[in-house]
Amino acid sequence: MRLELRDITKRFPGVLANDRISVSADKGEVLGMLGENGAGKTTLMNILSGLYRPDSGEIVIEGTPRTFDDPAAAIRAGVGMVHQHFMLVPVFDVVEAVALGSEPVTGALGTFNRAEARRRIVELSEQYKLNVPPDAKIESLPVGVRQRVEILKALYRKSDILVLDEPSAVLTPHETEELFSIIRSLAKAGTTVIFITHKLNEVLAVADKIVVLRRGRVAGTTTPQETSRQALANMMVGRDVELIVPKGPAKPGEVVLSITDLEVRDDRLEVAVKGIDLDVRAGEIVAIAGVQGNGQTELIEAIVGLRAVDAGTINIAGHDIGHPSPRMVSDLGVAHIPEDRGRDGLIPYMTVADNYILDSYHNAPYSRRGVFDLKAVSERARQGVEDFDIRTPSIETLAGALSGGNQQKVVVAREFSFPVKLVVAAQPTRGLDVGSIEYIHRRIVEQRDRGAAILIVSTELDEILAVGDRIAVMYDGQIVGILEGESATYENLGLLMGGAEFGVGTAA
Amino acid sequence: MNLLRSLARRALLPGLSVLSALILGGVGIIITDFDHLSQLGSDPLVAIGGAVSGVFNGYGAMIAGAFGDPSRIATALQTGNERDIATAIRPLTETLVAAMPLIFVGLAVAISFRAGMFNIGGDGQLILGALGATIVAIALQTSGLPSLVILVLAIAASVVAGALWGFIPGFLKARTGAHEVITTIMLNYVAAQIVLFALIGPFLRQAGSSQPISKSMTWVDVPPIVTLPAIRLDWGFVVALVMAGVVSWLLFKTTKGFELRAAGFSPTAARYAGMSAGGSMMLAMSLSGALAGMGGGFMVIGTVGQLSNDLSGGIGFNAIALALLAGLRPSGVVLAALLFGALTTGGKEMGIQTGIPFDLLFFIIALVIMFVAAPGLIRSIWRVRVKPAADVPSMAPSAPAGTV
Amino acid sequence: MTTTAAPGGEGVSATTTSARPHHEGLAARRALRNARIRGAVFLAIGVYAFYLASSAFSTPASFLFRFFNTGQERFEIATSVGLLWLVSGLASALVGGLQLWRGAAFRWRPWLFVVIAPIVVAVFGALLDGTTANFTNVLRGSLELATPLTLGAMAGILSERSGMLNIALNGKMLVGACVSVIVGSVVLRFTGNVIVSTTIAIAAAMAVSGVLGLLLAWLGIRYKVDQIIAGTVINIGALGITNFLFLRVLGRNPEFNTPPTVAAMQLPILSDLPVVGPILFSLRPYVYIALVMMVVLTYFIYRTRWGLRLRASGEKPAAAGTVGINVIRIRYQALLLAGLICGLAGSYLPLATAGSFQMDMVAGKGFIALAAMIFGAWHPIGAFGAALVFGFADSAQALLSVLGVAVPPQLLNSVPYVITIVVVAGVVGRVRGPASAGQPYEQG
Structure with missing residues (x-):
C-alpha cells in the first residue's frame, strides 16, 4: 500500500x-x-x-x-x-x-x-x-x-x-x-x-x-x-564530515596492556572471549571493531576488573591482574569509559560533583581516612567542568539533567582527572552529536600524545577508522585480524567482522 | 530570605500532606459519630454541628495532649512546685518520649532507603534489640556491676541484636538477590515468635504473670534529663538526636556514606566505580538494624521498662511514613518524629478525653504516606506546585527480577 | 518437537552463528550440574530420614480417622515413627534417584510435594511422641486453614502476573473481614435470613476490597507511587480504619458485630464416603470455592487470551503495548479481581471461624498468602500446595497444644515465614516471578 x-x-x-x-x-x-x-x-x-x-x-x-x-x-x-x-x-x-x-x-x-x-x-x-x-x-x-x-x-x-x-x-x-x-x-x-x-x-x-x-x-x-x-x-x-580526527602519527612506546590467551565467560557462563592475545603500547590507539555481542563487552570488563578471568593473563603496566577488582585496576592508572554511560558511567540522580569523584572519592585530595574534604571536591570538580567545557548550571546540578554529550564529558573529565597510563573506552561517542564526538576524540588523542595507551571498542566503523592507529577485529570471541590504521578500509574490516567462514563480500 | 523560601517550599508538600490527612481523618470522625448523626432526621443542623464540633474537640484534645497548656507550664515554673511542673510539662515530655524510638527507627529506614534497600523490618529489629538488652540486663542483675555499666552493655547488646537482624536480609539480597521487602516482612514475624518464645521461660518472664511480659528492670535505668516525678524523658532522647547527627555525617561527609548513596541510586555504576554494591547492602541493612535495635534497647531499659511482644506498636511502619515525610534527611527525620510523637501522645489523650479511638492515627498516617508518595494528588487537590519530598532511590529497577 | 517444527529447527542451527550450539552446550551442562546437586540433596535427605528411622521404631505413631461424619466408628492407622521416617526416606531417595536418572529433563517441582508430605507427617508423628492424634480433624483443619491463604495467594498471583506488586493483601483482607461483619450483621437483623445476609455480606466485603484494589492500581499507575509504598499505605490504613471502627462503632454497638456464620456443608453422596467423606467433603463452602477458583484461574491464566495478555503485561509490558494491548486496563482489571478475591478471603475469618470481628484479626495471614504465592512459584496450583503445607503446620500446632505436647508453638508458627525466606533466597532452587512486576509502565 x-x-x-x-x-x-x-x-x-x-x-x-x-x-x-x-x-x-x-x-x-x-x-x-x-x-x-x-x-x-x-x-x-x-x-x-x-x-x-x-x-x-x-x-x-x-x-x-x-x-x-x-x-x-x-x-x-x-x-x-x-x-x-x-x-x-x-x-x-x-x-x-x-x-x-x-x-x-x-x-x-x-x-x-x-x-x-x-x-x-x-x-x-x-x-x-x-x-x-x-x-x-x-x-x-x-x-x-x-x-x-x-x-x-x-x-x-x-x-x-x-x-x-x-x-x-x-x-x-x-x-x-x-x-x-x-x-x-x-x-x-x-x-x-x-x-x-x-x-x-x-x-x-x-x-x-x-x-x-x-x-x-x-x-x-x-x-x-x-x-x-x-x-x-x-x-x-549537514556539512562536509571530517571522517579523520586530526592526529599525528603514533609513537608507540613500551607495552602497557598485555593480554595473552585470555578466556572470559559471559553472564550465562558461556565462553565469550576465546583465547585473545593483544598488546597495547604507550602512545598508540588500538581500536577494536566488531558487531555487537562478539565478546567485546566481556573483554573490556575483564581488563577493568569487573569480570573474572577464566584462563590466560592480563598484565597492566607490569602488574598481573590475577584476582581483579575495579578498584585495583583503576589504582594502576587505568581510565575506563563504560559502554552504557547512563547506567554504568554515572549516576543520574547524583550531582555533577559527586559523579566527578565517583571512582576516586576514596583518594586524596577528596577524602582522608574516610572523611570528605568537600572544599577540595568542589574545587576540583569546578576545575574539571571548566577544563572539559561541561555545560552545566552548577556542579550541584544532578548529572541526569545534562545533555548526553555533557554527561559523557563528565565521565571523560573524571577519568582523565588523574594521570592515566591506560584508557579503556567502550563506545565512547555512541548517541552523541557531532560536536561532542569530535571533542571526545580530540581528548582521547591528547591522552595518547601524552603517552597513554588507548584501547577503544566501537561498533561504528567511522569511529574505528577515524581514531585507530591499529585496528583489531573481533568475531565470535576471537581477534580475527589486526590491521594498521592506514591499510584499513570499510571493505576489509567488513569482511573480517563477518568472520572467516562468512567472508564472501557481504559487508561492502 | 532565600533560605526561608526554600525551606517553605520543602515543607509545602509534607505540610499539605499532613493537613489533608487530618482533614480526611476528621471526615472519618464525623461519619462514625452515630450519637449526633442519629439526629440527622429530626435536627440536621444540630446533628452536623455536633459531629463537626466533635472533630474540633478531638483534635483540640490531641494538641493539648501533645504539648500541654503553656499558661499552666508558666505558672508551674513560677511557683517552682516539682509536682506542678511535672504535671504541666508531662504532655510535652511524653511527646519527646514517643518521638525517641521513632527517631531511631526513622533513621534506620532512611539509611536503608538511601542505600536502595526497603527496610520494612524495623519492628523486628527493634524488638530483637529490646530482647538483647533485656537478656543482658537481667543476666547481669546480680553481677554487682554498676548500673551504668549494665546500661551500656545492654544497649550494646541491643545494637548487636538489631544489626544481626538487619544483616540477614542485607546478606540474602547481596548474595542471592532475595528481595528485602519479603525477607524483612517475614523476619518481623519470626522476631515476634522468638520474643514470645524467650518470654516463656522463668528467666525473663515476670513471675506470676499470665501475659508474656518480662520482669521489669527497675535496677537499671537510662538517666533522666530532668528529675521530676512521673517524667520519663531520659538521655535516650539525646542519644537519638546525636544519632541523627551521626547518620547525617555518615551519609554526607564520609566515603562510606558516599558508597551507600551511590549503590542506592545505581548498583551497577557503583560497581563500575570500584565499590562493592553487595557490601553496601549489607552495611546499610546492618546499620539500619543497629539503629532500630538501639531504639528498642532504650525503650525497654529506659522509657518502658519491660519487654513485651507489643513493645513496638507499629513503630516500624510509622517510621516508613516519617522517613518519607522527611525526604530521607536525618534532620527531617527528627522533625517528622517529633510530629508523629506529638500525634501519638496527643492521639492517646484524644482517646481518653473524647473517646475517639487512638487507632484513627494509623489511618491518618497511612494517608500521610499516600500524599507524600503521590505529590500529584496534593497538586491536584490544593492546586499548588509541589516538588517531591524525597529524592528516593528508585526501588523498582534495583529489585532483581522475580523475587517478589 | 513435532514434525512440522523440525525444518524450522534445522534452519535455526544452519543460519546462525556458532554461538548457538555453544550456548546450548554450556547451559545444558550447567542445568545438569544443578540437577545432580539437587538429586544429591534429595538422596541426603533420604539417608538422614533412614538414620532417624533407625532409632524411632519403638515410638508408636497412631492416627485416628473418623469413618463417617456421624457415629463413633474410628479407623486407626497404628504405626511407628520409625516407619514414617522410613517412608519419608524412601520417597526422598526415590525422587533423588529419579532426578539423577533423568537429569536436567526431570520436572522436579511437582515431586517436591512427594518429598515434603511424608516428612511433614513424620515430624508430626515425632512431635506427638506416642500420643494418639485425631488425624481427620488435623486434615480438615489444614484444608480450612489453607483456604484464606489460598484465596489470598490467588489475589497475589493475579496482581503480580499483571505486573503489580501486591503486599497489600493483608490490609484488603482485614477490610473485607470488617465490612462483611458490619453488613452481615445489619442485613441479618433486618431480614433474619442467614443465607441472604451471608451473601450480601460477602458481596459487600468483595466490593470494598475491590475498590481498595483499584486504589492500589490508581496510586501505582496514575501517580507512579512505588508499589511497595502504596501497599504499605493500604496495610496501615486498613489496620487504622478497622481498629477505629471496632472501637468506635462495633465495640459500643454489638448489634453491628453479630454476623451470620457459615457452617460446614455436607456434599451429597460424597460426604458419606468412608474416611475421605469427613475430611474432604464436609467442609465449609469457602474451601470448595477456593478449589474451584484455583482451577478456573489456572485455566484463565494459561489457556485464554486474557491470560496470555495478563502474563505479557507482567513479563514485558512494552511488548504487549506495541501490539495494541491496553496494559493499564489489564492491570486495573487484575487488581480489581485481586481485591474482590481478597474481600472473599477476608470474610472467611469472621464468618467461618471467629463469628465476630476482632481487631487485627487477619494477623498477618495476608503476608503468609504472599509467602504461599512465592513458594508456589506464582502458579495457582503451586500456591494451593504451599498454603496446604502452611495450613497443616497451623492445624498441627493447634492439635499439639490441645494435647499438651511440649513443642513450643512459636516454632511451628514460624514455619511459613522461614520457608518463605528460604525460598526467596533460592536455596531450594530459584523461583522466577513476573519479570516486570513492580515497575511502572508508561503508556505512550
Missing part, C-alpha cells in the same frame, strides 16, 4: 523532534530512512505505529488520511513495526509471542486457539523462508532468529507496511545479508518496507529510495543510483 506522511510535526519539552516531515513510499518499495541518532527517525516511526500522536500533520495510507490513537489502530491499518529493542516476551514460546494481541480464540471464555495460531505461523514461516521454530522459547533463541520472529509478528498481522527500526544493530554482516534478502522478497510480494538506519552502506544496499533526516527535518531525498556514501554522509550531518 502507498504510504504518505504529510507535514508531521512532533514537539517534546525542549525538543522539536519532527519538524514538518513529509515522506512517501509506494507499494512494494523499500524506503531507506537515514539519519544520525537524534535526527527524529524513531519519533517518526513511533508516530506511524501509533505510540505517539503527532502535534500536526497527517498519515495517509492509500489516499485515505488516518489517525492512530493507539498501536492497535496502526496495526489495523496494516502498519507493522519491528522495534530496535525486540518487543517479545522472553518466557513465551514463538506461537504465544507472535499471536499476542491478535490471538485466535474459541468459546465464550476466550480460550486461546493455539493450534490455529501455530498453523498460520508455520505457514508464514515457510512461505517467507523465515525458518522460525514455532515451539521454542523466545529467550532461548539467538538474536537473528528473534528478529525474524518480529518480522513474522508483522506478517501475522497482515501488515502491508513494514517498519524496521535499526534492524542490523545486533546482527552479524551475514545475518544482515539474510535480512536484506527477506526484505527484498517481502517487497517483491508487495509489502512496503521502511528501513531506518544510520548506516550508509545499508541504505545503499537495500533501499529503492532514500530519505535523509537531520535534526527533525528532511534533509534530502534521493536514490542509491544517484548518490554516494560521501554525499549521503554530508546530507546526514
Whole structure:
C-alpha cells in the first residue's frame, strides 16, 4: 500500500523532534530512512505505529488520511513495526509471542486457539523462508532468529507496511545479508518496507529510495543510483564530515596492556572471549571493531576488573591482574569509559560533583581516612567542568539533567582527572552529536600524545577508522585480524567482522 | 530570605500532606459519630454541628495532649512546685518520649532507603534489640556491676541484636538477590515468635504473670534529663538526636556514606566505580538494624521498662511514613518524629478525653504516606506546585527480577 | 518437537552463528550440574530420614480417622515413627534417584510435594511422641486453614502476573473481614435470613476490597507511587480504619458485630464416603470455592487470551503495548479481581471461624498468602500446595497444644515465614516471578 506522511510535526519539552516531515513510499518499495541518532527517525516511526500522536500533520495510507490513537489502530491499518529493542516476551514460546494481541480464540471464555495460531505461523514461516521454530522459547533463541520472529509478528498481522527500526544493530554482516534478502522478497510480494538506519552502506544496499533526516527535518531525498556514501554522509550531518580526527602519527612506546590467551565467560557462563592475545603500547590507539555481542563487552570488563578471568593473563603496566577488582585496576592508572554511560558511567540522580569523584572519592585530595574534604571536591570538580567545557548550571546540578554529550564529558573529565597510563573506552561517542564526538576524540588523542595507551571498542566503523592507529577485529570471541590504521578500509574490516567462514563480500 | 523560601517550599508538600490527612481523618470522625448523626432526621443542623464540633474537640484534645497548656507550664515554673511542673510539662515530655524510638527507627529506614534497600523490618529489629538488652540486663542483675555499666552493655547488646537482624536480609539480597521487602516482612514475624518464645521461660518472664511480659528492670535505668516525678524523658532522647547527627555525617561527609548513596541510586555504576554494591547492602541493612535495635534497647531499659511482644506498636511502619515525610534527611527525620510523637501522645489523650479511638492515627498516617508518595494528588487537590519530598532511590529497577 | 517444527529447527542451527550450539552446550551442562546437586540433596535427605528411622521404631505413631461424619466408628492407622521416617526416606531417595536418572529433563517441582508430605507427617508423628492424634480433624483443619491463604495467594498471583506488586493483601483482607461483619450483621437483623445476609455480606466485603484494589492500581499507575509504598499505605490504613471502627462503632454497638456464620456443608453422596467423606467433603463452602477458583484461574491464566495478555503485561509490558494491548486496563482489571478475591478471603475469618470481628484479626495471614504465592512459584496450583503445607503446620500446632505436647508453638508458627525466606533466597532452587512486576509502565 502507498504510504504518505504529510507535514508531521512532533514537539517534546525542549525538543522539536519532527519538524514538518513529509515522506512517501509506494507499494512494494523499500524506503531507506537515514539519519544520525537524534535526527527524529524513531519519533517518526513511533508516530506511524501509533505510540505517539503527532502535534500536526497527517498519515495517509492509500489516499485515505488516518489517525492512530493507539498501536492497535496502526496495526489495523496494516502498519507493522519491528522495534530496535525486540518487543517479545522472553518466557513465551514463538506461537504465544507472535499471536499476542491478535490471538485466535474459541468459546465464550476466550480460550486461546493455539493450534490455529501455530498453523498460520508455520505457514508464514515457510512461505517467507523465515525458518522460525514455532515451539521454542523466545529467550532461548539467538538474536537473528528473534528478529525474524518480529518480522513474522508483522506478517501475522497482515501488515502491508513494514517498519524496521535499526534492524542490523545486533546482527552479524551475514545475518544482515539474510535480512536484506527477506526484505527484498517481502517487497517483491508487495509489502512496503521502511528501513531506518544510520548506516550508509545499508541504505545503499537495500533501499529503492532514500530519505535523509537531520535534526527533525528532511534533509534530502534521493536514490542509491544517484548518490554516494560521501554525499549521503554530508546530507546526514549537514556539512562536509571530517571522517579523520586530526592526529599525528603514533609513537608507540613500551607495552602497557598485555593480554595473552585470555578466556572470559559471559553472564550465562558461556565462553565469550576465546583465547585473545593483544598488546597495547604507550602512545598508540588500538581500536577494536566488531558487531555487537562478539565478546567485546566481556573483554573490556575483564581488563577493568569487573569480570573474572577464566584462563590466560592480563598484565597492566607490569602488574598481573590475577584476582581483579575495579578498584585495583583503576589504582594502576587505568581510565575506563563504560559502554552504557547512563547506567554504568554515572549516576543520574547524583550531582555533577559527586559523579566527578565517583571512582576516586576514596583518594586524596577528596577524602582522608574516610572523611570528605568537600572544599577540595568542589574545587576540583569546578576545575574539571571548566577544563572539559561541561555545560552545566552548577556542579550541584544532578548529572541526569545534562545533555548526553555533557554527561559523557563528565565521565571523560573524571577519568582523565588523574594521570592515566591506560584508557579503556567502550563506545565512547555512541548517541552523541557531532560536536561532542569530535571533542571526545580530540581528548582521547591528547591522552595518547601524552603517552597513554588507548584501547577503544566501537561498533561504528567511522569511529574505528577515524581514531585507530591499529585496528583489531573481533568475531565470535576471537581477534580475527589486526590491521594498521592506514591499510584499513570499510571493505576489509567488513569482511573480517563477518568472520572467516562468512567472508564472501557481504559487508561492502 | 532565600533560605526561608526554600525551606517553605520543602515543607509545602509534607505540610499539605499532613493537613489533608487530618482533614480526611476528621471526615472519618464525623461519619462514625452515630450519637449526633442519629439526629440527622429530626435536627440536621444540630446533628452536623455536633459531629463537626466533635472533630474540633478531638483534635483540640490531641494538641493539648501533645504539648500541654503553656499558661499552666508558666505558672508551674513560677511557683517552682516539682509536682506542678511535672504535671504541666508531662504532655510535652511524653511527646519527646514517643518521638525517641521513632527517631531511631526513622533513621534506620532512611539509611536503608538511601542505600536502595526497603527496610520494612524495623519492628523486628527493634524488638530483637529490646530482647538483647533485656537478656543482658537481667543476666547481669546480680553481677554487682554498676548500673551504668549494665546500661551500656545492654544497649550494646541491643545494637548487636538489631544489626544481626538487619544483616540477614542485607546478606540474602547481596548474595542471592532475595528481595528485602519479603525477607524483612517475614523476619518481623519470626522476631515476634522468638520474643514470645524467650518470654516463656522463668528467666525473663515476670513471675506470676499470665501475659508474656518480662520482669521489669527497675535496677537499671537510662538517666533522666530532668528529675521530676512521673517524667520519663531520659538521655535516650539525646542519644537519638546525636544519632541523627551521626547518620547525617555518615551519609554526607564520609566515603562510606558516599558508597551507600551511590549503590542506592545505581548498583551497577557503583560497581563500575570500584565499590562493592553487595557490601553496601549489607552495611546499610546492618546499620539500619543497629539503629532500630538501639531504639528498642532504650525503650525497654529506659522509657518502658519491660519487654513485651507489643513493645513496638507499629513503630516500624510509622517510621516508613516519617522517613518519607522527611525526604530521607536525618534532620527531617527528627522533625517528622517529633510530629508523629506529638500525634501519638496527643492521639492517646484524644482517646481518653473524647473517646475517639487512638487507632484513627494509623489511618491518618497511612494517608500521610499516600500524599507524600503521590505529590500529584496534593497538586491536584490544593492546586499548588509541589516538588517531591524525597529524592528516593528508585526501588523498582534495583529489585532483581522475580523475587517478589 | 513435532514434525512440522523440525525444518524450522534445522534452519535455526544452519543460519546462525556458532554461538548457538555453544550456548546450548554450556547451559545444558550447567542445568545438569544443578540437577545432580539437587538429586544429591534429595538422596541426603533420604539417608538422614533412614538414620532417624533407625532409632524411632519403638515410638508408636497412631492416627485416628473418623469413618463417617456421624457415629463413633474410628479407623486407626497404628504405626511407628520409625516407619514414617522410613517412608519419608524412601520417597526422598526415590525422587533423588529419579532426578539423577533423568537429569536436567526431570520436572522436579511437582515431586517436591512427594518429598515434603511424608516428612511433614513424620515430624508430626515425632512431635506427638506416642500420643494418639485425631488425624481427620488435623486434615480438615489444614484444608480450612489453607483456604484464606489460598484465596489470598490467588489475589497475589493475579496482581503480580499483571505486573503489580501486591503486599497489600493483608490490609484488603482485614477490610473485607470488617465490612462483611458490619453488613452481615445489619442485613441479618433486618431480614433474619442467614443465607441472604451471608451473601450480601460477602458481596459487600468483595466490593470494598475491590475498590481498595483499584486504589492500589490508581496510586501505582496514575501517580507512579512505588508499589511497595502504596501497599504499605493500604496495610496501615486498613489496620487504622478497622481498629477505629471496632472501637468506635462495633465495640459500643454489638448489634453491628453479630454476623451470620457459615457452617460446614455436607456434599451429597460424597460426604458419606468412608474416611475421605469427613475430611474432604464436609467442609465449609469457602474451601470448595477456593478449589474451584484455583482451577478456573489456572485455566484463565494459561489457556485464554486474557491470560496470555495478563502474563505479557507482567513479563514485558512494552511488548504487549506495541501490539495494541491496553496494559493499564489489564492491570486495573487484575487488581480489581485481586481485591474482590481478597474481600472473599477476608470474610472467611469472621464468618467461618471467629463469628465476630476482632481487631487485627487477619494477623498477618495476608503476608503468609504472599509467602504461599512465592513458594508456589506464582502458579495457582503451586500456591494451593504451599498454603496446604502452611495450613497443616497451623492445624498441627493447634492439635499439639490441645494435647499438651511440649513443642513450643512459636516454632511451628514460624514455619511459613522461614520457608518463605528460604525460598526467596533460592536455596531450594530459584523461583522466577513476573519479570516486570513492580515497575511502572508508561503508556505512550
